[in-house]
Amino acid sequence: MSAKEQPVIKTIKLFINGEFPRTESGRSFAVPIHGSEHIYANLCQASRKDLRAAVEAAKEGLKSWSGKTAFNRAQILYRMAEMLEGKKQEAGQILEDVQGLSKKDAEVEVTTAIQVLLYYAGFADKFSQVMASVNPVSGPFHNFTTPEPVGVVGFLADTGFSFWQWMDRLAAILCSGNSVVAVIGAPGAALISLIGEVMATSDVPKGVVNILSGDINELFTPMASHMEVQSICYWGEDQTKISQLHEQATENMKRVVYKYKPQSLESITAFTEFKTIWHPVGV
């Protein structure tokens, strides 16, 4: 019998504009196998320039994604759940390897991540019915208020990683039609190719989801002060960073979201604006 065949190991790269490029900077950082000195993978350490490219992509992605019908967005979010279901095992294995989760805990993380995708898929064509209003103004006008996506959302995961909690925020941001540039540090960053593959096969237009692996501290200010980013979702407890973020966000008056409630209506509306339209009633 021949010797045991060597596996082909996947190179984990960034996910920008529907493609899987390496960082333009050529830098990488090692993610260890949990509790060992062995390297799980060398991940791209995204640069400011990668971030700018991702924001450019997200700007374009926003146009197509926010222009889709809510029903269509719902189906694509559902499709993401389907695609992740097919990668359940791989995702679980990554979590076991890099986070040291037990097989059972890793499975719970992944099945919950699938569940939250379903949750927001089911909300995409309903939240506006809950949040919109027809306003009884004193005068012959039809007046109504509807939620709209806030725009390009920067999503900084600056905490111990939980796959499903990350997915909850991503899905909430996408639900109303926003596009996103996400930055994940180690160890969660080991998942980014897998997430990118889920996105790339889900029919979500390119540029809507962009994911960078890298150092949050390095990309924090470029994201917080980027003039084409309309909102920041900060996932972390670092009060100093939250203050800094608020301060830097004033550059273009970004909306900063740092309080978060998983699987909720509020998590969707945190990334929306309300538009009110008046029109006369009469001849």
Next chain:
Amino acid sequence: MLDKEKDKKKKKHSKSANKTVKVKTHKAPFEFEYSDAPESRDIVKIKERNLLYINGQWQEPSEGSFFPTLNPADGEVLAEVAEASAADVDKAVQAARKAYEGTWSKIPAHERGKYIFRIARILQERAREFAVLETLDNGKPIKESRDVDIPLVASHFFYNAGWADKLDYAFPGHKVTPIGVAAQVIPWNFPLLMAAWKIAPALATGNCVVLKPAETTPLTALLLAEVIEQAGLPPGVVNIVTGAGKTGAALVNHPDVNKVAFTGSTEVGRIIAKAVAKTNKKLTLELGGKSAHIVYEDAAIDQAVEGVVNGIFFNQGHVCCAGSRLLVEESIAKDFVEKLKERMSQIRVGDPLDKNTDVGAINSHRELEKIRGFINEAKEEGWEYFSASATELPGKGFFQKPCFFNDVGSAASIFRQEVFGPVLAISTFRTPQEAISKANDTPYGLAAGVWSEKASKIQKTALGLKAGVIWANTYNKFDPSSPFGGYYESGWGREGGRHGLFPYVEVQ
């Protein structure tokens, strides 16, 4: 259409006495001679010396300093107003805290509502007094303070009062709690209306407030304090401290404040946002704008002209959502601008207390200088300039003729920066897509207007415009039930309607 309107006007005015009416035929500007129709200021008794309203009492400012507030229509001093120091602000915040913990958060919600209803009723009873005082202190025409500002003020209190015991329905499935003490800083363009937008939802949701009106227009807020007294609100629930930027900064930065609400310029909004960044205070901001008014060739042209005029010259253009950029479809641009000129030359600029006045006084000398600075800069850049009014400007006070710059380039500062005065910048477009992208080409996103008789075009345009309020075939309409607020650099949050309650509660 225009002729019809002329007839209407003619009829309206010929009813009044002492009038000679000359109406020239077709297109030529028609002329009326108007007699003076001043609203009496006797209804208002202005106190010479105005104190701070803290803890239900009128208190002397701790540092003993006072500043004057002028009537912008003649530049004369109307009254002296106390300047609240940091110590006074601290007293006010403490009073609000005490009232919040001691009474306001404890009384039943429907009782809270009753107090607010009562405020609305008293405001309606004293409406004329408020209107005259607002016009005196702000310079806006009496017909606006009387027919727009004050009725809206009363209705804001009335609308929000009803929410007090129905918050469970505003946030289905959630329990909500008030935030605590709200620090509210408001501008001078709609002095009492902004006070109402701030105070009414805060009280309805169970918060206590410290409000700082603008230094050039403090009088109606102080008169509102009298109404609040009259309505019997527990002391400290509403406190009103007067002063300028320093007082505002002390209030916003006070450590015992839980929520900050500000309406004003994006510049100051940014400073406040930075100051609040290091705290846990909740913040809502209603900031500047450079709102676009899109007129398609298939619009009802005469109505659109009226809309554009109302959009930019209402309240002397001192409106954050003023339609200060006109985007008119190229095919009709020439005719449209001619009609606009004609209409503008009928605008009556003058004594704000005169019931015939369309455009009143610019609120302060400083603002007038600022507006003139913008105009001069645009003139130097060589954009086609037009200004007109049906009247000569008064010899005293602060006045500016309505004006526009035509065919302005997209990069011109008059096309990009907020002037906050009666100055319109005009440009053209060829396709709806171009109109939308030109309209959206601004860091602001407060409001926009669109004129077309094609419903689907209106809907599509409204969808594409990135702004918090879209007026289709109308402009500058406000209502307590209608959420107001902007995208992007025009601010955070909404005021009015159910959505206007969100910034004043913690959702559990």
